Amino acid sequence: MNRALPAVRLRVPTHEDAFVWHRLFDDPDVMEFHGGRAAELSVYEELTARQRRHDAELGFCLWSMLDESGHVIGFTGAQPWERDWGPAGQIEIGWRLGREHWGKGYVTAAARQTLERTRAAGVPGVVAMVDARNTRSIAVARRLGMRLAQTFTTPASERSGHCYRLDLRPPPVDAA
Helix, strand or coil: CCCCCCCCEEECCCHHHHHHHHHHCCCCCCCCCCCCCCCCHHHHHHHHHHHHHHHHHHCCCEEEEECCCCCEEEEEEEEECCCCCCCCCCEEEEEEECHHHCCCCHHHHHHHHHHHHHHHCCCCEEEEEEECCCHHHHHHHHHCCCEEEEEEECCCCCCEEEEEEEECCCCCCCCC
């Protein structure tokens, strides 16, 4: 059964969003696949500042995700993969949502907008790096049409992960 996805809006994160992200992600369930606990506030302040730069320079970033009432409920978006392992030079899409908003379709709706925006910015394809135990994020990647491209082991945690890929280029036009 396909249900209608909720209305969701994406916007460039503000400095104030760092405080909201810090509060939303200060939950062991939310951070289970991201080190187990929320980072310090200063990490979110730097992250939101970096995303504002990405948006200005690249035309995409990790956007703040707003629900129907205009409340920030998490983030979704795209950014260059910056680690020294994994899909170097690729654009990664990702999402993180406050626990109380899980299971309502927000991430899928917002991630679809992310794909539209990254395609419009000229990005030829994206990856999603997902902990192999994170069934919710794996389900989102599949709903987006992403395909498992490879498995990997993260250097720091030595956990198994999946790299999903999606080609954003339009299919070739049949020259008949």
